[in-house]
Amino acid sequence: MAVSVGLILWSLYKIAFLLPREVSNVGAYQIIYFHVPAAFTALTGFFIGLAASAMYLKTGDLKYDAFAAGITEVALAFATVNLVTGSIWGRFAWGIWWTWDARLTSMLACWLIYAGYLILRRSVDEPTLRARLSAFLSIFGCVDVAFVYKSIEWFRTQHPSPVLSVRNGGGMGPGMEAPIYWNWLAFMCLAAVLATVRMRQENVSREIDSLRRTAHSY
């Protein structure tokens, strides 16, 4: 947690004082330093959730299910940050809060799928059935995660094309994009802490269910 807060503060200092105030034709571009790392953290979290779900289906061990639930919920929080900061930037740059562009729509679909994942978990009481259905939904959702990632290469719509130099067509200088990676690291550290807490809660919740069943069986 301390590492994460330290990195975010350092990045804020860099964004505020070391980076140029304006970049040609891109207003309020500083929002990208939270918008993109939040997206990376969310998509990474959903992929880790996929791996944990696959491990659950393979082994049947509920600890993988608890881990998948924890990381998916945290990833959804970061996906919310991504959508909201993107919408704020869109209002400044395009004059609109939202448009049904390929990237925005696929990210919203992704958000809805994983929100559905959390609703599904709340609506099924039996732990193994809940874990199995959630694992299938997590695996299904990851198809959209891959689509979200590639959508700005496949479709040339309203959303800007890739800006990072590691991707095709990205034209951001290394000095300019370094804070994006530092913030991603900070967000990943924060996500790891939150997912651990959430996973523990999932285990406690299962323990409560088990104790309740024991109490009712007397």
Next chain:
Amino acid sequence: MDRSELQFIAFGFAAAFLILMTFVLLLALREGRLRKELDRVRKMVEKK
């Protein structure tokens, strides 16, 4: 950089901060609720 641009940047950062803080708060509230419930159910099992 004009005032409106600065406002949007501030809104963007504030939104990111608020969403994450709300999530942390909800997590903390759930933690408290689960601990209380666990204690209650444990006592219920012990009584029986």
